[in-house]
Amino acid sequence: MRGSAFFQRAFRTYREHPTFFKLLIVSTVSGGGLLTFSDASPFQGLITESSQNEGKKKKVVVLGTGWAGTSFLKNLKSSSYDVQVVSPNNFFAFTPLLPSVTNGTVEARSIVEPIRNIVKKKPYNVEFKEAECYEIDPVNKKIYCRSNQSSTLDGIEEFTDDYDVLILAMGARVNTFNTPGVEEHAHFLKEVGDAQRLRKSIIDCYERASLPSVSEEEKKRVMHFVVVGGGPTGVEYAAELHDLAFDDMAKLYPSAKDYLKITLLEAGDHILNMFDKRITTFATEKFQRDGIDVKTGSMVVKVSDKDISTKERKTGEIVSVPYGVVLWSTGIATRPVVRDFMNHIGQAKRRVLATDEWLRVEGCEDVYALGDCATINQRKVMEDIAAIFRKADKTNTGALDLKDFKEVVGHICERYPQVELYLQKNKLKSFDALLKNAQGDDKKQIDIETFKKALSEVDSQMKSLPPTAQVAAQQGEYLAKCFNRKELCEKNPEGPLRFRASGRHQFHPFRYRHFGQFAPLGGEQTAAQLPGDWVSIGHSAQWLWYSVYASKLVSWRTRMLVISDWSRKFIFGRDSSKI
Amino acid sequence: MRGSAFFQRAFRTYREHPTFFKLLIVSTVSGGGLLTFSDASPFQGLITESSQNEGKKKKVVVLGTGWAGTSFLKNLKSSSYDVQVVSPNNFFAFTPLLPSVTNGTVEARSIVEPIRNIVKKKPYNVEFKEAECYEIDPVNKKIYCRSNQSSTLDGIEEFTDDYDVLILAMGARVNTFNTPGVEEHAHFLKEVGDAQRLRKSIIDCYERASLPSVSEEEKKRVMHFVVVGGGPTGVEYAAELHDLAFDDMAKLYPSAKDYLKITLLEAGDHILNMFDKRITTFATEKFQRDGIDVKTGSMVVKVSDKDISTKERKTGEIVSVPYGVVLWSTGIATRPVVRDFMNHIGQAKRRVLATDEWLRVEGCEDVYALGDCATINQRKVMEDIAAIFRKADKTNTGALDLKDFKEVVGHICERYPQVELYLQKNKLKSFDALLKNAQGDDKKQIDIETFKKALSEVDSQMKSLPPTAQVAAQQGEYLAKCFNRKELCEKNPEGPLRFRASGRHQFHPFRYRHFGQFAPLGGEQTAAQLPGDWVSIGHSAQWLWYSVYASKLVSWRTRMLVISDWSRKFIFGRDSSKI
Known part of the structure; x- marks a missing residue:
């Protein structure tokens, strides 16, 4: 996940709310001045609807605390709901910085914020439950959950909960395309825990390559790091790994250095294929100079404990190469619980859960879905x-x-x-x-x-939206604002005309605004693709990246921590301890 | 492990080296001015012995990278050795701050320093191997090691290494006194990984106590935190846990708060029994005010998955209480590999490996032992x-x-x-x-x-030395200085007269200098027992604690990181995310 909804604020002239603030803080951090944008919400003060509802409040259950769920919770301002949040993580993680966590540039704690902190001062009642929802019953409006506290506490706790409105924001799982061995042997980079495990594995490889009894061949194997998938995450990780290896590890592990090899495998024709060609070319050339082996048209067909096998599109040949660590970063797939839910509501044949343009799940009342776990099924003209x-x-x-x-x-x-x-x-x-x-x-x-x-x-x-943080965050914000204005819009619908019925739609449909995407390429260089085909590559884009990411962090705490982590890296380099 | 060798520098008038520097830096850190002492080594420039040895260099193998081993490596300045370091951790951890790591006051990464960084610029040749020594053969001067990289790398790597001089600095394991269930169910606090696991367990308990389906009784159980052992580690941990609970968690988990109970179990008559009575009394009274239940004369006889059973000395009664998390912090015992080694060299009957006053292992040539893995067997007059x-x-x-x-x-x-x-x-x-x-x-x-x-x-x-960081660090420094001056002292022995033989001992025997000990008691208060029965309790001692600990951190990097972690805590409070 990547990108940022920041531009949304910085550039938009939103029809309903033409004013917004942009606060520019130039905070000079040791090691370099760092530009930090912060933006006050353009919606503040506009929520004036009657919130002292008579009768029972509607119970809104939010599943998931990723980008979509957290964005919804942050933007919900109406006190006419009782909110229940169920998520296996008791924190929100700023996932675009996960590659940095892996390489010790940023501390894991700096990119997370406890959900309880985020919702602490909200006007609505809210309760958080650290658990995983494993079944949704849309007929009886119930969810079935399972706690995921460690087994030392003895016994999994199960509970059911009912809802008036359900918001699915559970994200997706990694798509292995059923490639044999991937689940067992490859690393992923979707959660904070993934990043910590990946980090330990890399250091393990360095340590193993420094042992006296290990053969030359084995050293070569363990020091071969393979990244599968040439999307922004894969590219950023390969670049960060290269920087870690050459900036920091080379000094500490002089003997291991000579065995190092980084390979980036991409099944398509180019890496970064959703980006402008200029970026693709620049990235490919930079990686070539850096000694990162970029192999396109190379599809992984099997991962064993020591070898990774690829099928080369050009020759049809199957090649098997020994590796030390594989990072799998190819795309996303539907989670089992969502898949079951789809079977229940007549979406069995769809690949991904479908919603309408108002993020309402099709074939089901009072259920919304946002972020990576659903796509908008745009109505055809x-x-x-x-x-x-x-x-x-x-x-x-x-x-x-x-x-x-x-x-x-x-x-x-x-x-x-x-x-x-x-x-x-x-x-x-x-x-x-x-x-x-x-x-x-x-x-x-x-x-x-x-x-x-x-x-x-x-x-x-018609295009479906990419599964990015930017989309998820905008959807969460959109939905929260609909919820905030529900009563108002029931009386005065603001959406377009209903063509197949009378009257107007209650709300404007969700409209995604793309405000650009980044692909950090290492060596303090980044490629940025901004709206209007504006492309920026190099150090200036890296500083833009720093600014945007700093500004989009979820709280002042995480913002300060990440900035101080970056300063630490500038001053002291990255840490190589196996923790 | 606790205490600090700092006072050693700040107060001593060392006979050989009367001059030393004390550099006082008052660095005003956000949230309060923090006094940081730094001291340039009094030994710098004194190492003038001929290091261009003819012939082969002696191969010194150091086992362990804790306080003793790291202190040895840091202070070794002679280039006439080839040094091999073997340790399961590729970093040194500043263990006195482990309780702070557990509660999120200090980041784990801030208290560790890679060993490779520490030895990077040393004049001697050095190689580090991340492995565990599982057997020592003192006859053939060989050690047998096993790598401990993760199993994903497939297969444990084993190797042997020979030595001319062996330095045992492997520390000790936790002493469970063979109490049933402790290994399986209790937490320890000796390694960085222990602190991280303990932290997750505490947060798990809070989350579980916030689930709707959990019974009142079960909530009471999981929110009962038991600390076994009223030594400085146990007391500090109980105090930190209390602060975490009341300063930070109470706001985020309002429903769990009412179930919270912290119990401190001590088999002896007092907590902190190695401290002055004034401190013991103060700590006991403070804990009473804080609502921490201190039970003395209460010996743990069994830990099951949900209950902890104690035998009350006064009544002989066996009481069983449900708990959520148990921290076991009662003392240390010999590691199996050291135990085997003792059997080999005729120390089978001893409880702990014995060395003479020059830290040479008794009954064995060219083997030194320091830190928690040995005691000095002081010769009787x-x-x-x-x-x-x-x-x-x-x-x-x-x-x-x-x-x-x-x-x-x-x-x-x-x-x-x-x-x-x-x-x-x-x-x-x-x-x-x-x-x-x-x-x-x-x-x-x-x-x-x-x-x-x-x-x-x-x-x-005659008294044996306490198993503290202070002792281990002083022993490491002492031994390194002996090694630095070996050639010089071979010609001009500087030690006392040999009474049972002719001539003088080559070196002065090791002499421990006690420079005080701290027991942080929570609420920004600390008890400090300084030499000459000087006792300081309260906020001023807490600031002394901050200063001393900051100054004793192993590198400028860790120093800056820990200070910035403290500042973060002052500003943002402790984090409650389960990472």
Whole structure:
């Protein structure tokens, strides 16, 4: 997980809330001035709805305390809910810094914040339960949970809980693509514990390569570190590992240094394939200079305890190479509990849990899903094309002028964001231009067939959102704000027109705003891809990375700790103790 | 382990090296000014012996990287050795801060320093091997080792190594007194990993006590924290746990708070029984006010998974109480590998490995032992009384004047430190006074019988040294300095006269200097017992504790980190995340 929703604040001119603060603090930290942005919430003071509800408060159960769940909890401001949080971790972890934790650049404690701290001063009632939900019963509105305290406390505690509203924010598991041996032998990098284990394994390899009785061949094996997956996490980890090895470990383990090899395996054609080509090229060349072996078109087919086997796309050949540590960072898959839930609610055939554009789980009442555990199933224009036409055709004539569409264009564009993407892609100035193109010059009126023709290509622009921290955080914030304004919007719906029914949708649908993505490349260099195809590579992007990450940390505590960790690294280097 | 060798520097007027520096840095750290002492080594520049030895260098193997081993490595300055270090940990840990790590006051990484860093710039050749020595063969001068890297690397690596000189500094294991269930169910606090596990268990208990389905009785059980052993570690841990619970956790776990109970069990009559009575009383009263239940005369006879059983000395009754976490901190015992070694060298009947006053293992050539893994078997005056008399009686008359002793008195006092302790205890000004007392007023001459009579009580003052960090560090430093001056002292022995042989001992025997001991009592209060029965209790002693501990940290890195950790705690409180 990567990226940041920070730009969201820094650049947006949000329709409802045009004002926001940007607070620039230049804190000169030993080792270099560090730019820290902080932003006061643009929504503060706007929550004025009546919160002294009569009667029983609605019980909202939040499953998960990752980006989505925590963002929801942070932004929920209405006191008309009783909130229950169930998560196997009693903290939120700032996952984009996990590669740094692995290499000892940042302390694990610095990137976590106890959930109890986060919700301490919220106006709603809240209770946290450290447990894992293993079953959801949407019919009886119940969840089944299991505590995950250590076995020394004897006996797993099980309990059920009911909900009025359920929010699924449990994230995803690592996708092993059923590759044999991955679960058993590879490391992952999704949780704080993963990072700590990975760190110990790397140090173990260094120590083993320094033992006198170990053969040359074995030293070569244990010092071969393989990263599978050329996405931002894999690339960042490979880069951080390289820096750790050359900046710090080389001095302490002079004999092990000569055996070191870092390999990055990517099944596709390029590393960082979701980034601009300039970044891909820069990263590939930098890694080449650094001696990191980047192998593209190389798919892992098996991991044994000592060897990793790949199939080379070009030759079809299967190659087996000895390794010391494998990091598996290829993508995500649905968690078993979510999979079961999907079977219950008629989503058995889907790959990922689907929600509508308001993050409501399809086929199920009062359940929302956000973050990596779900995708938004964007409604197609073509499915509703007749209804849309009818809505515009108030007088039921069956043929419309351009101006007849004026009233609904805004609603169409909001309800079906693919329309706007299509206009952008085809460099059309407005919806009118789209209709005119289909209409031809001779006709004045548009009938349903012309309308269909005009919009027939639009749905091709539908894209599912990437499983990033940025998306999850925005979804959490969006949902919390809907919850905050529920009563208000029940009376005065603010969403687009309902095309297949009467009235308006209660809320605006969720709309993701992409504010850029980072790929740290080591050596204090980072690649940043910002909106509008703006690309920045190098040291300046690294400082931007520092600033953005510092500003997005969940609390002032973690912010200070991470900044002081970075300063420590600048001054003292990274630690090599096996803890 | 506790205490500090700091005072050693701050107060001593060492006979050989009368000058030393004391550098006082008042570093104002956010949250309060913190006094940090730093001291440049008084020995710098004094090591002038010829280090360009001809021929092969002696191979010195050091087992262990605790206080003793690390202190030896830090102080060894001669380049005439090849040093091999074998230890299961690739770092040195500042163990007196382990209770702070457990409660999240100090970060684990802040109290460790990689051994490779410590020895990096030393003038001697050095190699570190992360492994555990499981057998010592003193006949063939070989050690057998086993690597302890994680099993993911597949297969334990075994190797043997030979030595010219072996230094045992492996510390001790926890003494369970064979109490059933302790190994399985209790926590210890000897290693960094212990502290991390203990921390997780405490947080687990809080989380479990916050679950809805857990019964009242079970909540009471899991929130009962028991500390066994009223020594400084146990007392400090109980105090820190109390502070954690009331300063930080109470706010985050309001429902768990009411179930909290901390019990301190001590088999003896008082807690802190090696301290002054004033301290014991103060600590007991403070704990009473804090609600920590101190039970003296209560010996643990069994620990099951949920209950701890004690035998009350007064009543003989066996009481069983449910608990959530037990910390076992009662004392130390010999490690199995040292026990085997003792059997090999004819020390099978001893409880602890014995060395002479020069830290040489008895019954074995070229093996030294220091720190917790050995005790000094102080030679008795009465065993050598005839030889001492003969040495003084140069002319073999069988009767001596007081002045005849003049030449040997210094040597006697150095060789048998109990003599000085006896003089102090009986408020005798000098050795002469002791002899005069035995001699009676009428006689002028002292014969062997009078001499025996005079010294007959002296050996009662022999004391074995406590197993503290302070002792271990001083022994490591002492031995390193002997090694540094080996060639010099071979030519010009500097030790006391050999009474049972001719000539002088090569080196001065090891002499422990006690510079005080701390017992932190929580709430920013500490009890300090300083030399000369000077006792300080309260906030000022806490600041002394901060200063001394900061100054004794092994490197500037750890020093800065710990100070910044303390500042973090002052500002943000302790963290409650389960990591």
